[in-house]
Amino acid sequence: MSRPLAIDDLYRFAVPGDPDLSPDGERVVYTLTTQDAAQDRPVSCLWEVRADGGPPRRLTCGPADSSPRWSPDGTSVAFLREGRLHLLPAAGGEAVPVGGDDHQHGPPVWSPDGTRIACSALVPRKDENAPVVVDRLWYKADGAGLLGQGGVHVFVIDVASGDTRRLTSGDIRAGAPAWSPDGTRLAFAAALADDRDLTGRYPVQVIDATAEGAEPRAAGFTAGTAGEVVWYADGTALLVSGRTTVSAGHEELFRLPLDGSEPVPLTTSLDRNVMTGGPGYPGARPAFVGDDILFCARDRGVTRLYRADAAGITELPLPAGTGIGGCSVAAKAGRAALITADRATFGEVALLDLGTGEVTALTGHTADALPDVTLYPVTEREFTVSDGTRVHGFLIRDPGAPAGGPLLVDVHGGPHNAWAPHADAAHLYHQELAARGWTILALNIRGSDGYGEDFYTAAVGAWGEADERDILEPVRELIGEGLVHPRRVALTGYSYGGFMSCWLSARSDVFAAVVPGGVVTDLRSDAGTADIGPPLTEIEIGGLDRQAELSPLTYVDGVRAPTLILHGDADERCPAGQAEEWFHALRVRGVPVRLVRYPGASHLFILTGRPSHRADYCRRVVDWVTEHTVLDGRGADHE
Structure with missing residues (x-):
């Protein structure tokens, strides 16, 4: 017999997020967040489910494992454990830390050849009790507290040796980096101008990832705010989410040529806000499927999935009432892993066939965790x-x-x-x-x-x-x-x-x-x-x-x-x-x-x-x- 949802049921929730689909399109690794009543904290572990069906299985025990990312050859998964980079063998075994730094890393990004991992990372203050001296605003952040002048920088970690190299310097706040197709450059959003804390400008930067002492150079959005950055396959342009001015309005997708040309808007005709994802703002990083672009935007309260191609923009026909909370594309396999939500589920992992549009549910965490609960309509x-x-x-x-x-x-x-x-x-x-x-x-x-x-x-x-x-x-x-x-x-x-x-x-x-x-x-x-x-x-x-x-x-x-x-x-x-x-x-x-x-x-x-x-x-x-x-x-x- 069913009953209404009660407040104490939050201790029973099991909510998936941040899916990553293996390059062959056969396995989805994702986070599953539950609540530990005894320790009074959320617990995030890595789970896996196969695309061909079968029950999900837990890969790690947490308590703070996040941001799983498959290596290009599908042999291992990089992830964060309490903000530190680890590797988990895909064939089974224990996770091992990579790199010797004590920074709080952002999501790992594999180089195309799988030998290096890039990430942005918060450089902590060396002495938590020392005076915090600041010359600019934005010296603190919600959830992190006082940042001082340590900054958020771009790092590259050699997978085999664990050697860690910092590519940026100074008091900057760097966004998530993206590798060029040839693995020689990294692109990311970061403000470097002296008045960056006053203007709100957040340009796109490109840096040589192979040369010691290389300096980032502005590639575009010098008067605007850039967000997610993805390389085009030929390495001549970047796909960038953001706005070309510092103003209130929709975030859009742009093609940013690296020859100094102006950004070309790609999603203006949709008249909807591009959703790249974040707490309370469901969405996903845009991704290429051949020459097409798969991205999320919100319509009438629901984050939906869209495809942009030479003919225009079309919405992918997902099951009625379905919203998207995450998306990972295996383009060569013609599949995408999704986090979907609807009126009866807090989130589930699903598989999308990019050719047929068929969506197959792979998990049932809400029903398993709350089998006796029915939500009011x-x-x-x-x-x-x-x-x-x-x-x-x-x-x-x-x-x-x-x-x-x-x-x-x-x-x-x-x-x-x-x-x-x-x-x-x-x-x-x-x-x-x-x-x-x-x-x-x-x-x-x-x-x-x-x-x-x-x-x-x-x-x-x-x-x-x-x-x-x-x-x-x-x-x-x-x-x-x-x-x-x-x-x-x-x-x-x-x-x-x-x-x-x-x-x-x-x-x-x-x-x-x-x-x-x-x-x-x-x-x-x-x-x-x-x-x-x-x-x-x-x-x-x-x-x-x-x-x-x-x-x-x-x-x-x-x-x-x-x-x-x-x-x-x-x-x-x-x-x-x-x-x-x-x-x-x-x-x-x-x-x-x-x-x-x-x-x-x-x-x-x-x-x-x-x-x-x-x-x-x-x-x-x-x-x-x-x-x-x-x-x-x-x-x-x-x-």
């Missing part, structure tokens, strides 16, 4: 707000729940992220509240990704002002339909959603309870204290006057709703001082308020942090909104 809704804008979103509720019950509005982060209609391993309070008769409304408001660039940029320079109606008017519509009770409406959100929760609670009396998480409340102080504060604030908001006008703290006198603030103590993206300012402002004004701080927790702790913190976060949301939306005994029909 997600239904789509669209609302037309007063200026004619169409706002798309999702309702989660028990179909048997009576009308006139409580409503939780949840605002996503970003602001350029989006809700998806898939099983959600982070916001477990959705299912818990649905089991108690609540309706959950998850709206992709102005600024959300997946609805075209005009919609994506519609709240730039107008956070809160432009998009508040996208929340308030749909709520009024649901109240008018009789689906929810007008005095039992609660509001929550994280990151940008935390900003909007504070903003709306100061400018509206609709909400009976508010739970902002990972908040920004004063855009001026956030600009000077967040790890990416200045570029983000200037691009998204503007100057100091506008920052003041759009700060929730400016309107705090209007807050009446009981407020629970949830925040990570080690959050460098939205520093904890933002939560303290809101807490102080509400407390001295006599508003019922509580602040909960999670020790050691970064901004992404609700996705990747301690399971005890994640469970506590979800329980507190449930308890707070339940407590503060109880009617006063005058009856559900009283207004």
Whole structure:
């Protein structure tokens, strides 16, 4: 007999990610993340599943194994164990460390001949207790803390000897490198100009990987921001994700010739944001299939798979409702390994035949881990707000729940992220509240990704002002339909959603309870204290006057709703001082308020942090909104 998903079920989750398909297309190595209750930590191990079927098998025991990458000859897998490079024989055996450095490596990248591995790596401070001396901004990063002037550099490790060579120097932040087809050069994104911390520019660099003392040279995107870099087969150009200007808007794919010519846009006609992947932003690195390009982009909340060829761009017809959370291509085998998600699964490994389009599921981790659980359905809704804008979103509720019950509005982060209609391993309070008769409304408001660039940029320079109606008017519509009770409406959100929760609670009396998480409340102080504060604030908001006008703290006198603030103590993206300012402002004004701080927790702790913190976060949301939306005994029909 099935039951609803409970918050404590997070200790049973088994979620796959980061697939890598062997060169012959026969074996998929991937990570599987579970939770260790005794140690209070996530555990990531390497698993393997064969393309021809059979049960998956575990290859390593973790607890922090990640980024598996097959060697070009398919005889070994390079991976990271707690940030250090290791090799695992494909035929079986123990993993062995490679290289003698103590750096925190990024994903390994094999040279075409399989003799070397390149990666970007964080160079740690030599003495954690020594003063940190900095001359530029961006001297810290969420999840890593203070970086000082150590930087993130490009390294090459000789596989046979373990000899490690650093190719870059100075105070730089290098992105993931890519080998040229002949194995002589590496391309990567990195800012080298003296004013790099002020401009936000992140050009593409190319460096000779064979010569001692070689210096990187800028190859393009000198006025823009580059992301993932992939070489064309003839070595004359690079496939680059990014933007040619430092501005808000869609990330696109470009062909960047190495003869000094301007980048050529490849995906503008799609009018969708290219998704290269990251925590909370599902996608995958673009890859070549012959002359065609396989890449991910988001549409109406779902990350989809596309193919660009000489005739244009087409979406690959995956099973209805399927979203992509990872993709690895074995071009010669005509196959791709995918991480797929849908309304019933948190993620599974699947195999895509690039010729026929057939998708074959290879794992069933969600069903194995939660065989007795059934998720409440997600239904789509669209609302037309007063200026004619169409706002798309999702309702989660028990179909048997009576009308006139409580409503939780949840605002996503970003602001350029989006809700998806898939099983959600982070916001477990959705299912818990649905089991108690609540309706959950998850709206992709102005600024959300997946609805075209005009919609994506519609709240730039107008956070809160432009998009508040996208929340308030749909709520009024649901109240008018009789689906929810007008005095039992609660509001929550994280990151940008935390900003909007504070903003709306100061400018509206609709909400009976508010739970902002990972908040920004004063855009001026956030600009000077967040790890990416200045570029983000200037691009998204503007100057100091506008920052003041759009700060929730400016309107705090209007807050009446009981407020629970949830925040990570080690959050460098939205520093904890933002939560303290809101807490102080509400407390001295006599508003019922509580602040909960999670020790050691970064901004992404609700996705990747301690399971005890994640469970506590979800329980507190449930308890707070339940407590503060109880009617006063005058009856559900009283207004």
